[in-house]
Amino acid sequence: MAPSAVDAFNNDHQYGPVKIEQEINCISDHDFGRNDYVPNNAAKIAKEMIGAALQKHIKSVNPSECEAGEEDAFFVADIGEVYRQHMRWKKNLPRVTPHYAIKCNPDPVVLQLLATLGAGFDCASKAEIEQVLKIGVDPSRIIYAQPCKTKSYLRYTAKQNVRQMTFDNTDELYKVKELCPEAELYLRILTDDSASLCRLSNKFGASMENTQELLELAKELDLNIAGVAFHVGSGATDTAAFVKAVTDARDVFDRAKALGFAPHTLDVGGGFVSETFEETADVLNMALEAHMPSSIRIIAEPGRYYTSSAFTLACNVIARRTVEDRETGEKSYMLYLNDGVYGNFSSIIFDHQHPIPQILSTSRKQNNYNYDLSSSTESLTDSGYTSASEDTNSTDPSIGGKAITYSIWGPTCDGIDCISEQWKSAQTVDVGDWLYFEDMGAYTKCSATKFNGFTDKHETIYVSSEAGASAVLGF
Structure with a gap:
């Protein structure tokens, strides 16, 4: 049975509409957290579930034809990760009752x-x-x-x-x-x-x-x-x-x-x-x-302990500008995304973070997660997972195998709206392509603004890689 999206809360919630990706095959419930406490396949399965949700969403959006805002940046949240972090807390600090700092997220x-x-x-x-x-x-x-x-x-x-x-x-x-x-x-x-x-x-x-x-x-x-x-x-x-x-x-x-x-x-x-x-x-x-x-x-x-690693953000490339060095003739590119430091990348300014871009989809390679969207839920755990940062052998023939240099910018007209001053990738990124950023669950959407008229409400799609979390929430 393929994953299905169901509304969990009113779509007019102040932090944007939400969806639950209802999963039948969740990771088995356990009392472990990250690092050496995580079963070897737990992180892999969680990645695959996040990748499936990301790819399913962007496949439904055509930036060339969609209505205004349909290609907005969006989150995928693995509630199973929050659950694992809680079990990890109980295991290591059994005497201490956590009071979650909700300002974080x-x-x-x-x-x-x-x-x-x-x-x-x-x-x-x-x-x-x-x-x-x-x-x-x-x-x-x-x-x-x-x-x-x-x-x-x-x-x-x-x-x-x-x-x-x-x-x-x-x-x-x-x-x-x-x-x-x-x-x-x-x-x-x-x-x-x-x-x-x-x-x-x-x-x-x-x-x-x-x-x-x-x-x-x-x-x-x-x-x-x-x-x-x-x-x-x-x-x-x-x-x-x-x-x-x-x-x-x-x-x-x-x-x-x-x-x-x-x-x-x-x-x-x-x-x-x-x-x-x-x-x-x-x-x-x-x-x-x-x-x-x-x-x-x-x-x-x-605060951040619970949510930082649970949220992944996907952004669409809305514009690209070519920059040529007149002395060397080398080209680099400025990429403009539909989210920036006045939005969900506010953590760059307020929380001293340095989000790392990775390629989710390009016109040349539609699926950088290598997740088969036609696969069933039962085969989800057998899917491969790669990311642009891990794919070190990939090259783009248009540049002779050399890494391309990019800078990444937000959508506002303010020069401070810079996500990354320099990022190198072996793949060509163009208008309409998608990038994603992991570890975006702390001090991001909670401090997003409407500066320059851009939205501060971004959809969150939920998956659960833990049977315990699914049972608790009734997924």
């Missing part, structure tokens, strides 16, 4: 999956809290992890019975006393985030010198200090930062207890990176074992 299917799996949620605004509550999440599973809150949002939070929240200054305590005196407050402390991809300590976190003053004021105001929070920065690479932060948190716990508080929760924040997750988990586990008794509840705020 507020995708409705991701939220539903994680909610059903028992995760909590890190929210920073009324809209984020509202989105989580609407899918049936209990307020006790939400932490309002915004040290400096808008008053009207805080009033809304209090009405919704969301009690857990962070703070790092005296003014915030007075605000909480006025609007939400029953709050469970987590004092966010300053950390060393110098080795992180995105630093946060220059904006949030109380210095250790100021924590005593804050604790004493909270006592004077008869507020509840329920715990301590920290964040070592998004995309952290220095595991020692976690150790120092846990040590400092224990010091604050002890001083809070001395004042008569009964703190019960430590929030270790985010910063978890998939590539170094096991190493980070080992270090964090040892720090927690050394400094936090088993009676203390531990939560975290992972």
